[in-house]
Amino acid sequence: MSNLTLILSALLFLLLPCFWKALMHLIWRPYAIAKAFRKQGVRGPPYKFWFGSLGEMKRITNEAMNLTLDKKSHDITTRILPYYRKWTEEYGDVFLFWHGAQPKICISDPELVKQVLANKFGFYGKIDPPSGVTALLGKGLVLVRGSEWVRHRSAVSPAFTMDKLKILTKTMAECAKSTLQLWQDYADDEREIEVVQQFRELAADVIAHAAFGSSFIEGKQVFQDQNELLKMIVQRNLSIEIPGSEYIPSRRNLYMWKLDRRLRKKLISIIQARLDSKERSGYGNDLLGIMLEASEKQEGQKLSMDDIIDECKTFFFAGQETTSLFLTWTIYLLSTNNEWQEKLREEVLRECGMKIPNADMLSKLKLVTMVLLEAIRLYSPFIVLRRKADKDMNLGNINIPKGTNIDMPIMMSHRKKEIWGADAGEFNPLRFENGTVKAAAHPTALLSFSVGPRACIGQNFAMLEAKTVLAMILQRFSFSLSSKYIHAPMFLITVNPQYGLPVILKPLHV
Template sequence: MTKLHLVTGKSWLQQQGSKHFTGKGLLMANGQEWYHQRHIAAPAFMGDKLKSYSTHMVECTKHMLQSLLNEVKSGQNEFEIGEYMTRLTADIIARTEFDTSYEKGKQIFHLLTSLQHRCAQASRHLCFPGSRFFPTKYNREIKALKMEVERLLMEIIQSRKDCMEIGRSSSYGNDLLGILLNEMEKERRGGKFKINLELIMDECKTFFFAGHETTALLLTWTVMLLATNPHWQQKVRDEVNKVCDGGVPSLDQLPKLTLLQMVINESLRLYPPATVLPRMAFQDIKLGDLLIPKGLSLWIPVLAIHHSEELWGKDANEFNPERFNSRPFAAGRHFIPFAAGPRNCIGQSFAIMEAKIILAMLISRFSFTISERYRHAPVVVMTIKPKYGVQVYLKPLEDPSN
C-alpha cells in the first residue's frame, strides 16, 4: 500500500505563496520532511500535554470576559466580537507556544498578521520572473517584517539555550517551542540533525498562524449563529449551567456539553475553516476507475460538500445543529472541517477544546443578540471571513455561582 503522504502534498506554487510567513513548516512540507515534522510536533497536541493547555485557555478567557464586562459598565453595549476573539486566540497560542515569553509572542503575532497582509497585497500585483528579488515597496516591507519576526524568535530561543548552558534548566521547556528545541538537541546528539533553528522558527510561525485565525473565525461565526438563534443560545446556556454548575468548565465536563458540540459542528459545516483543500499528485494515482496523473492539482471543495443538499437535505444552507444529533453524516468524508486522512489538522483537538471552553464561559456570563448594523457578507478566500465584522449586543447575566 502506497503511503499517501508520499504521493500527494502541497504544490510549489502554494509553497512560494506562503514561504515568507510559514516557510517550510508542517503546513507546507511534503513527503518524508512532512512525516518527520508531524512526528515531532504531534506530542504537543496529545494526551496530558493537550490537557495542560486548558489552564491558559481559561485564564485568557477570564481576562477577556472581564474586559467586556468593564466596557459594558462604562456604557458600551455593542461589540465587534471578531476583534475580541482574534485577540483572545492569539493570547492563548502565544502562551501555549512560548509560555514565559508570552509578551514577545504577542509581538510576533502582530508582526505575522502584518506580514500576511503584505504578502496578500503583493500577490495581487502583476509579477514577472525574478520580480520577487526587486527592492519594491512590498518586497522591502515583507523582508523587514520577516527579519523582525525571526529576530524575536531567536531572542526567545537564545534565552532558553542560555538557561540550559548555565544549568538553570534541564530542558528547553514544555511548551511547543521547548518540544521542538528538545527534539533538535536529541537529534544533534544522535547524529541525525534533520531539524534546525530555521525549521523551528518556521514551525513556530506555522502554528501561530494556523492556531489562532481558524479558531477565531470558528468562534466569531458561532457567536453570530447563536446571536441570531436565541432558542439555541438558551438551550446551550442551560446545558452549560447544568453541567458546569456555574463554574469554569473542567476537562471532564467538556465531553458532556453535547449541545454545544452540535452547535460547533454546525458552525464548522456552514463556515469551514478551509473552504478548499488543495493537493498535488506526485505520482500517478488510481482511485477506482479514476486515474489521477502525476502533476495534477486537486482542489477538494469543502464548502460545496458541506452545503450539498444531496448530502445534508433541503435545509443544507440553514442553521440546524440537530442534524448532528443522530450523526447522519460520514465524518471524514462529508464533514471535513479539519481535512481528513494523514494530512488532517494536527491541532483540531486543541481547537475544539479551546472553542468549547471559550463559548461555555462566554454564554454563562453574557446573553447576546445581533446588532442591526450587522451585514451578513461572508468573504471566501481560503477561509471564510465576515467582510464587515460581526456586531453583537452583550448583556451581562447574573453570576450563577453567587
Template sequence: MLTCHLTPFSHNPISKFQYKYVYFISKLHILHYVSKFGIMKESIPMDLALYLAIFFGLWVSQVVYSVYLKPKKLEKLLRQQGIKGTSYNPIHGDNLVMQEMANEALSKPMSLNHNIVPRVNPFVDQMVQKYGNICLCWRGTRPTLIIAEAELMKMILSDKDGLIQKPPANPFVALLSLGLSNLEGQKWAKRRRLINPAFHHQKLLGMVPEFIASCGKRIDYWKKLVDSSSSAEGTEIDVSSELHSLSADVIARTAFGSSYEEGKKIFQLQQEQAFLINEAFHSLYFPGLRFIPTKKNRRRYEVDKEIKDMLREIVNKKKRAMLDGESSGDTDLLGLLLQCKEKGNEMSMDDVIEECKLFYFAGHETTANWLTWTLICLAIHPEWQEKARQEVLQICGDKTPDADVLNRLKIVTMVLNEVLRLYPLVVNLWRYTARATRIGGITIPAGVELNLPTVLLHHSSEYWGDDAQEFKPERFAEGVSKATIKDQATAFYPFGWGSRICIGQNFANIEAKLALSMILQNFSFKLSPSYVHAPYTIISLQPQHGAPLIFQKI
C-alpha cells in the same frame, strides 16, 4: 455507485524527460547547421551573435511550450475523458474572471442567512453548477480540476503514496508560513512525528489552566466594558478583534511560554502579511516577479524579516531559560522543538522559526474565527444560545469549566460542529498531482492542481438534505459520522482528512469549548444593529466588516 481508485499512471505525454530530450536534439541540429555553413571558431563576433540567437530561440521555444503547448496537451487529455470546463486562455487562464467575480461578490453584503457559497466561492460555485462536480478550469497556465465529490475528496486526502501533494507554493505565499504544512515525503513524516507529542491528549489537558487563564482575563475585561456602559440595552463589542486577542494570548502562553503582549507585534505583522499574500495569490504570477522591487514586494520581505527577527529573539530567550534551568523543555511546543534540535535532529534554527511562524498564524487564526462565527450564529439563533447556556450551567454551575467536563458538553459540541459545517475556516483544500495518477476512473497527468471545495460539500443538499443552508446543530446529535443523510458518506472536512489532517485540531477544540462555555456562563448577546453579514476569505474565512455584538451580563 462511484468506484474510486488512486494508482500511478505510467503514460505521461509531456514529461520533463521528453522535453529535455527534444531540447538536446534541437541543440544537435543547431550544431549541425553551424558546421554545415562553415562558421569557424575564429569568427568570434559571428559566433557570439549566433549563440545569442540560439539561446534566444531556445528560450522562446521553452516559453511557447510552457505557456501554450503543455497546457493544450493537458487540456486535450482531460477533455478526451469527458471532463468539461473552461477552455485554456493563454497566460492568465481564468484568473481575471475569478478576480472579477470575487470583487463583485465582496462589493456588497449578503442577507442574514447561511448560504455563503455564492459570496465566498462564486467562481467555483458557478463552475460546478454549469459543468458538474468534476470540471476543469485554469489558474494561469496550470490546469485545475475542481472535485466536489465526497468519495473522491476523501480518497485524494487519504493518499499515502506521494502521488498527490500540496501544490508548489507561489513564492509570495510561502512567506506567510512554511514548516510542516509545506513539507512532503519522508521529511514531512519525520517532522510530524517530532511535533506530535506536543499535541497528545494528556499534554493538551495539561494546558487547560492556561486556556482558562487567558479566557478569564478576556471575560473580566468584557465585564468592565459592560459595567462602564450607561446603555440599558447592553454594550457593543466587536468579538472578531477581541477573540483574535484571546486566541493570540492562548497560543503565546501554551506554545511559547510567553504572553500576548510579547507576541502582539508578531500577530499584527502576520495579519498584514496575510492581506499582502492573499493579494499575491489572486494575482497573475510569473517567474522572477518576486525580485522586482515594487513597493508591495519590498513590504512583503520587510514584514517577513521582522517576524523572523522577533521569533529568533523568542527562541533564543527560551534556549537561555532552558540552559539556566528556568524552563523545562517539555512544557510547550517551542521547548519540544528546541529539545529535538539539540539532540542532533535534522531541524535547523530556520526550521524551528518556520514552525513557530506556522503555529503562531494557524493556531491564532483558526480558533479566533471559529469562535467568532459561533457567537454570530448563536446571536442569530438565540434559542440555541439558550440551550447551550443551560447545558453549561447544568454541568458547571457558576464554576469555571475544567478538563473533566469537556466530553459532557454535548450541545456545545453540536453547535461548534454545525458552525464549522456552515462556516468552514478553509473554504478550499488544494492538492497537486506530483505524478500521473488515476482517480475514480479518471487519468490525471502530473502537474494538475486539484481544488477540493469543502464549503460546497458542507452546503450540499445531496449530503445534508434540503435544509443544508439552515443552522441545525441537531444534525450532530449522534456524532460526525452519522450527521449526513447518506450512510457512510464523509462530507465534513473542517480540518482536512487523512494523514495530513490538521495537527492542531484537538488544541482548537479544547480552546473553543472552554472559551464558549465561559462566555455563555457570563453573558447573553445579540447582533448589533451595525453588524453586516459579509463572510470573506483572507487565508481563512472571517467577517469582512467585523462582528459587533451587544453584550449583557447574566
C-alpha cells in the same frame, strides 16, 4: 554579413529553444490537456493565453463582493467561492480551470476528496506555495513534504496529545477570563462590542501562552507582522507572478523582507532564551518545550533553529487566525439562533455552574460540541484544500496527468444535499448528535480539519479552546447581533466577516 546581424542571428538561435518551450507551455500543453479532459467528459472555462481563467476569476470575484446576504442566510458560497460555484453550476461537479497555464481540477465529492487526501503513498502532494506563503508559514509542518514532513510531524506531535492539551485548558481559561473581564464593561452599559478583534487577540494570547509560556505583549510584534504579511499575500493572490519576481527589490518585496527579518529576530530571541534555560529548569511543558525535547530524542534528525522558527510561525498562524474565526462565526450563529444559545447556556450551567471549566467538565458539553461542529461545517475558516498529482493518477474514472493541481472547495462539499441531507444549507447542530462519522452520508464528509495523514494536528487544541471560551461567555452574558451587522463573509485566505461582527452583550449576573 555585418557584426550586428551575426550577433542578432546568434541571439535568435540561442533564444529559439526558450521561445519554443514557452510556446509549448503556454499554447500547446493547455490545448492538449483540455482536449484530454474533454474526452473524459470533464469541461470547464476555456483557457485564455497566458492568464488562463484568472481574468474571469477576478471579474466574478469583484461582482460577488458587491453582494450582501440576508442576516440568516448561510448561502455564502455566492460570495466566497463565487467562481467554483458558477462553474459547478455550468460544468458539473468536476471541472477544469486554469491558474495561468497551470491546469486545476476542482472536485467536491467526499469520496474523491478522501482518495486524494488519504492516498497511502502520498502521490498527491502539497502544492508549491506562493513565495509569500513561505514567508508567512516558513517550511513548517503545513508546507513540508516527504521525509522532511515525517521528521517535523514526529517532533511536533507529542505537544498535541490529549493529556498535554488537558493541562492547557487552565491557560486557555485564564486568558479567556481576562478578556471577558473587559467585556463586562460593555455588557453593563449594553454597549456594542466588535468581537472579531477581541477573539483575534484572545486567540493570540492563548497560542502565545500555550506555545511559549510568554504573554501576548511579548509576541505582539510577531502577530502584527504576520497579519501584515497575510494581507500582502492576499493582495497578490489573484495575479500571476513573473518567475523570479520575488527576488526583485521592489518596494513591496523590501517591505515583506523587513517584516520577515523582524519576525525572525523576535522568534530567535524567544527560542534562544528557552535553549539557555535547559540546564536551570528544563525546556518546559509548553508546545515549544515539548517540541524541543521530542526533537532532541530524534537521533540525527534533530530540528535545526530554522526548523523551529518555521514551526513557531506555523503555530502562530494556524493557532490564531483559524481559532478566532471559529469563535467569531459560532457567536454569529448563536446570536441568530437564540433558542440554541439558551440550550447551550443551560448545559454549561448544569455541568460547570459558575466555575472556571476544566477538561473534565468540558468533555460533558455535548450540545456545545454539536454546535461547534455545525459552525465549522457552515463557516469553515479554510475554504479550499489543495494538492498536486505527483504522477499520472486515476481518480474515480478520470485520468489526471502528472502536475495537475487539485482544488477541493470545502464549503461546496459541506453544502451538498446528497451528502448532508435536504437541510445541508441550514444551521442544524442535531446532525452531529451521533458524532462526525454519522453526521452525513459519507464518514469523512466533514473536511474543515482535513482528513488523512496531513489532517490538522491542532484540531483538539482548537476544539478545547473554542469550548472553554464559549462556555465562559455563556456563563456570563447573553448576546445578540447589533443592528449594524452586515452579513458579508469574505475570503482573505480564511473566511472573515467583511464588516466585522458587532454584538450587543447583556450581563446575566448583575
